[in-house]
Amino acid sequence: MDIALTEEEERFRSELQQWLKANLTPELRRGARLSPGVFAEPDVAVPFMAKLNEEGWLAYQWPEAHGGTGWSATKKYIFEKELALAGAPNSAVMGTKLVAPVLWTFGSDAQKDYYLPRILSGEDYWCQGFSEPGSGSDLASLSCRARRDGDKYVVDGSKIWTTHAQFSNRMFALVRTDNSGKKQAGISFLLIDLDTPGISVRPIHNIAGDHDVNQVFLENVEVPLENLVGEEGAGWAIAKFLLENERGGSCHAPKLGHALDVIERAAADMPDSAGGMLADDLAWRRRVARLRLRQEALEMIELKILANVAKGRDPGPQTSLTKLIASSLNQDIDLLAVDLYGPRALQLPVERPLYGEDVPEPIGSEDAQVAMARYLNSRAWSIFGGTNEVQSTIIAKTVLGM
Numbered sequence: 001m002d003i004a005l006t007e008e009e010e011r012f013r014s015e016l017q018q019w020l021k022a023n024l025t026p027e028l029r030r031g032a033r034l035s036p037g038v039f040a041e042p043d044v045a046v047p048f049m050a051k052l053n054e055e056g057w058l059a060y061q062w063p064e065a066h067g068g069t070g071w072s073a074t075k076k077y078i079f080e081k082e083l084a085l086a087g088a089p090n091s092a093v094m095g096t097k098l099v100a101p102v103l104w105t106f107g108s109d110a111q112k113d114y115y116l117p118r119i120l121s122g123e124d125y126w127c128q129g130f131s132e133p134g135s136g137s138d139l140a141s142l143s144c145r146a147r148r149d150g151d152k153y154v155v156d157g158s159k160i161w162t163t164h165a166q167f168s169n170r171m172f173a174l175v176r177t178d179n180s181g182k183k184q185a186g187i188s189f190l191l192i193d194l195d196t197p198g199i200s201v202r203p204i205h206n207i208a209g210d211h212d213v214n215q216v217f218l219e220n221v222e223v224p225l226e227n228l229v230g231e232e233g234a235g236w237a238i239a240k241f242l243l244e245n246e247r248g249g250s251c252h253a254p255k256l257g258h259a260l261d262v263i264e265r266a267a268a269d270m271p272d273s274a275g276g277m278l279a280d281d282l283a284w285r286r287r288v289a290r291l292r293l294r295q296e297a298l299e300m301i302e303l304k305i306l307a308n309v310a311k312g313r314d315p316g317p318q319t320s321l322t323k324l325i326a327s328s329l330n331q332d333i334d335l336l337a338v339d340l341y342g343p344r345a346l347q348l349p350v351e352r353p354l355y356g357e358d359v360p361e362p363i364g365s366e367d368a369q370v371a372m373a374r375y376l377n378s379r380a381w382s383i384f385g386g387t388n389e390v391q392s393t394i395i396a397k398t399v400l401g402m
Helices: 007-023 026-033 042-055 073-086 093-106 109-121 235-248 253-267 282-310 318-346 366-382 388-399
Strands: 126-129 145-149 152-160 170-176 187-193 199-204 213-224
Touching: 007 042, 007 073, 026 042, 026 366, 073 253, 073 282, 093 109, 093 126, 093 170, 093 187, 093 235, 145 170, 152 170, 152 187, 170 235, 187 213, 187 235, 253 282, 253 318, 282 318, 318 366, 318 388
Parallel strands: 126 170
Antiparallel strands: 145 152, 152 213, 170 187, 199 213
């Protein structure tokens, strides 16, 4: 789908398309296409992020006062959609889209002055320390403890499912600073240098064979008091703010639409069982059409959220709706790809990255080779960032008033 654009917005889109042709190299496109995880590997994502930063576009969602573009909601939408249609790598959003808004909203001037430029320059690569072995969807039960000792906190505990901790030098974390009252009131938000003594990272390989997540252990880790964001005990409110940005800070629909486009083009060259092409099969076309309608409906919801944000409103609980829809739709599109390639989708090489030199020759095509890994990884969509059940509860309570 498309929206009516002004002449100036059309000019911006044309300029962006030309920039992408010049800067999104075939190597970057291939790396993005053959990255089955949620985020591209740093050797693919970071060079592209550096190009965006050089152009002044990496902080396109940031306020102008902190180095942002000052774009309208429509321009931000155009930007995300054109990157998606061009097959650009998924950037690591923990820095630019998660902790950065926390810093400029709740952080001290010193924290903003120090960390925000380092996020843009790539000096700091962030990971998120929220979930724990016994605290996933119920974050309020977290037990990783930060004990105040003079001019520092001493942190003990562990975090799990920590995406890209193996590449990160910084982690923003929820820690327990008080056990005396309501459990939500005893949580604080800390910025932790992962090079600090007492921190170790243990890899977790998923069922697709990818190393995206980790468990991070913290033992007597000393964190300066100035790394506390906001007040002690304000971590729960800050986390809710951050999760709204995580669930609704970007548009999922354009990328899902691009994934459908790729599948439709492949189906045009895929024989069916009746001597024709799969793209002409009526049952297949109905299945694709249903997914396309869901993708376009999601896009309308995301555009409405963008319009509200442009008016100065918070993303609000509607972000849970987009997260819920996008999670299920992403899984269904990945299943469609597996069905498209049939037996050829069953290949699951253990070598990584799949765009590397040591990967076995694909059977059929590279897209067939990556289909199963992408399908297996997308099972996590209905878990991370809040499970589908959690999102449904939020929608029922805050949107429907149930």
